[in-house]
Amino acid sequence: MELNHEAILQHFPDIVWEEATKSLIVSPDQIVEVVTWLKEHKMFRLDYLSCVSGVDYMESELKTKARNAEGKMEVIITKIPDKMEVVYHFYSMEKKNGPLVIKQRVLTRENPVVTSLTPLYRGAELMEREVYDLYGIHFTGHPDLRRILMWDEFEHYPMRKDYVPPNDYDWEPTPHFDVIEKANERMTEKEGQPQS
Amino acid sequence: MNLTEPMPARGFNLSKDDLGSDILEIAMGPHHPSTHGVFRMDLKLDGETVVELKPIFGYLHRNHEKLAEDMTYPMSMPFTDRLDYLCGMTNNWAYALSCEQFLDIEVPERAEYIRVICAELTRLVNHCLLVGFFINDLGALGTPLLYALREREKILDLFENLSGARMMVNYMRFGGVRCDLPDGWLEECKRIVDIFPTFLDEYETLLVENEIVITRAQNVGVLTAEEATNFSITGPMLRASGVNYDIRKVDKYGIYDRFDFKVPIGAHGDCYDRFMVRMLEMRESIKILKQAIKDIPEGEIIAADAPNIYKPAIGETYGRIESPKGELGFYLVADGTTKPYRFKVRPPSFVNLTALRHMCIGHKVADAVIILGSIDIVLGEVDR
Numbered sequence: 001m002e003l004n005h006e007a008i009l010q011h012f013p014d015i016v017w018e019e020a021t022k023s024l025i026v027s028p029d030q031i032v033e034v035v036t037w038l039k040e041h042k043m044f045r046l047d048y049l050s051c052v053s054g055v056d057y058m059e060s061e062l063k064t065k066a067r068n069a070e071g072k073m074e075v076i077i078t079k080i081p082d083k084m085e086v087v088y089h090f091y092s093m094e095k096k097n098g099p100l101v102i103k104q105r106v107l108t109r110e111n112p113v114v115t116s117l118t119p120l121y122r123g124a125e126l127m128e129r130e131v132y133d134l135y136g137i138h139f140t141g142h143p144d145l146r147r148i149l150m151w152d153e154f155e156h157y158p159m160r161k162d163y164v165p166p167n168d169y170d171w172e173p174t175p176h177f178d179v180i181e182k183a184n185e186r187m188t189e190k191e192g193q194p195q196s
Numbered sequence: 197m198n199l200t201e202p203m204p205a206r207g208f209n210l211s212k213d214d215l216g217s218d219i220l221e222i223a224m225g226p227h228h229p230s231t232h233g234v235f236r237m238d239l240k241l242d243g244e245t246v247v248e249l250k251p252i253f254g255y256l257h258r259n260h261e262k263l264a265e266d267m268t269y270p271m272s273m274p275f276t277d278r279l280d281y282l283c284g285m286t287n288n289w290a291y292a293l294s295c296e297q298f299l300d301i302e303v304p305e306r307a308e309y310i311r312v313i314c315a316e317l318t319r320l321v322n323h324c325l326l327v328g329f330f331i332n333d334l335g336a337l338g339t340p341l342l343y344a345l346r347e348r349e350k351i352l353d354l355f356e357n358l359s360g361a362r363m364m365v366n367y368m369r370f371g372g373v374r375c376d377l378p379d380g381w382l383e384e385c386k387r388i389v390d391i392f393p394t395f396l397d398e399y400e401t402l403l404v405e406n407e408i409v410i411t412r413a414q415n416v417g418v419l420t421a422e423e424a425t426n427f428s429i430t431g432p433m434l435r436a437s438g439v440n441y442d443i444r445k446v447d448k449y450g451i452y453d454r455f456d457f458k459v460p461i462g463a464h465g466d467c468y469d470r471f472m473v474r475m476l477e478m479r480e481s482i483k484i485l486k487q488a489i490k491d492i493p494e495g496e497i498i499a500a501d502a503p504n505i506y507k508p509a510i511g512e513t514y515g516r517i518e519s520p521k522g523e524l525g526f527y528l529v530a531d532g533t534t535k536p537y538r539f540k541v542r543p544p545s546f547v548n549l550t551a552l553r554h555m556c557i558g559h560k561v562a563d564a565v566i567i568l569g570s571i572d573i574v575l576g577e578v579d580r
Contacts, residue, residue, distance in 0.1 A: 020510070021511065047426070048425055053269050053542070089525065093441045096446050101514070122426050122428075122554075123427045123547055123550055125550050127547065131513075136259075149254040149580070150257065151254070158262060159259070159262055
C-alpha cells in the first residue's frame with residue numbers, strides 16, 4: 001500500500017519528492033526531525049526500518065532522444081554529477097502499510113557524511129555499519145561505527161564503483177609453477193624486477 | 197617448589213577478593229560448535245555472567261553484491277542459493293519477485309502454486325533444523341537433532357527429484373519456474389506432508405513440556421514487542437515477541453491470499469516462545485501445503501511474456517518475502533543495461549543479530565549459546 005507523501009511535503013516544504021524513484025530526498029540536517037515526526041504521527045506510525053542501503057553514483061552521462069524544433073530526432077546528453085545516497089525503506093508494523101523510501105543524498109564522493117538513524121531505530125546499527133564498511137559513508141551519531149564485514153586493516157571501500165580489486169597473484173603465490181610465473185610477470189610489470 | 201610443605205588449603209571459604217577475580221575476556225568462536233558456522237562472540241564475563249558482548253563476523257564475506265553488479269540479472273539466480281544455503285527456494289523466490297516487479301511480469305497460476313509448495317517445504321526444512329539445533333544447544337546432544345534431520349532428509353530428496361540438487365536448487369526463473377514437476381512428484385509430496393505431523397507430535401511429546409527445556413529456555417533472552425520492532429526484528433522471532441506481522445499476510449505476495457492459515461504469536465518473547473512459534477508454524481505450513489497440493493491446476497509453468505534478455509528501464513525496486521528466517525528483501529537499482537547497477541540483499545538473520553547483545557547481557561554464558569541458537573542465523577547470509 002502506497003503512503004500519502006503529499007501530507008509529508010506539506011508539513012516539511014524543504015523535502016523533495018522524486019517521482020522517478022518514488023522516494024523522498026531529505027537533507028542530513030533534517031532527517032532526524034522528519035523521521036521522528038513520521039514515527040509518531042498517527043497517520044504514518046513508521047515504526048519499522050526495514051532496509052538501509054548505500055548507493056554510489058559516479059559522474060555519468062544520460063543520453064535521451066527527443067525531437068528538436070525542426071522536427072528532427074536529436075540526442076540530448078545530460079550530465080549527472082557525482083553523488084552518494086543512503087536509502088532507507090520504512091514500513092509500519094502497526095498500520096501494516098508501506099513502504100516509504102527516504103534518501104539521504106550527498107553530492108560528493110570525497111568523505112561523505114550523513115546523519116545516523118541508529119538512536120531512533122536500533123535496527124539500523126549493523127546495517128549502517130555495513131554501509132560505512134563498503135561505501136565509506138560516515139554516519140554522525142552512530143554509537144559504534146567500525147568495519148563489519150571487511151577486516152579492520154582493510155583500507156579501501158570495496159563497493160565503490162571506482163574500486164579496483166587486487167589481482168589474485170598479488171596476494172600469495174602458491175607453489176604451483178604457473179602461478180609463481182604469473183606473479184613474477186606482474187611484479188616485473190609493476191616494479192621492473194621479479195619477485196624472489 | 198618445596199614438596200615437603202603441605203599444599204595450602206583451597207577451594208573453600210574464599211571470597212571474591214581472595215581470588216583476585218577480574219573480568220574475563222573470551223573470544224567464543226569462530227570455530228565454536230554452537231555458533232553455527234564461523235561466527236565469533238567477544239564476551240566479557242564476570243564469573244559466568246555476560247557483561248559485554250560483541251558479535252564479530254565477516255569470515256565468509258565474498259561480497260556477493262559486488263559480484264552481482266558484474267553479472268546480468270539471470271546470472272545472479274544461482275548465487276542467491278548460497279546466501280541462506282538452507283533455504284534455496286525462498287531466496288530464489290525473493291530475487292525473482294523483485295525482478296518481476298521491474299517488468300510487471302505475470303506469473304502463471306501453476307507456477308505460483310509450485311512456488312508456494314516449494315517455499316513451504318523450505319520452511320519445514322529450516323524449522324526442522326532450527327528446533328533440532330536449538331535442542332542440541334541446550335545440551336541434548338545428537339538424538340533430537342537427528343530426529344529432525346531425518347525428516348528434513350525426506351524433503352531434500354523431493355528437492356533433488358525436482359531440481360537436481362538438494363540445497364543449491366537454482367529452481368525459479370523470472371516469470372515462473374525452471375521445469376515442471378516430474379511424474380509422481382505431487383503424490384510423493386502429499387505422502388510426506390501427510391505423515392509429517394506424526395513427527396511433530398512425537399517431537400512435541402518429547403520436548404514441549406520437558407522440564408529441562410522449560411527451565412533452560414523460559415525467561416531467557418526476553419525481547420518485548422516494542423524492542424523487537426525497534427530492532428527491526430522480523431520473522432518467527434518477531435512474532436514470538438507478540439507482534440502480529442507476517443509478510444505473507446501483509447503483502448499477500450504470490451497467491452498467499454488464497455490459503456487459510458493462522459500466524460502463531462508468542463506472548464513472552466523468550467527463547468521458549470521462539471522455539472514454540474516455529475513448532476506451530478510448521479503445522480500451519482502443513483495446512484498450506486495440503487491446500488496447495490489439492491488445488492494445483494494444470495497449465496504453463498513460465499510466463500509467455502518472460503523476456504529472453506532481461507533489460508529493465510532506469511529505476512529501482514524493493515521486493516520482499518517472508519523467508520523462514522524473516523524478511524528477505526532485494527533492493528535493485530537498474531541503469532537501463534542488462535546488469536544491475538546496485539544489488540542489495542536485506543538478509544533477515546543479519547538484521548536479527550542486532551539484538552543479540554541486548555538479549556545476552558545479564559545472562560550466563562550457557563544462555564548466550566541458546567539465545568544465539570534461537571535467533572536462527574546462517575552465516576552464508578550474514579556475511580554474504
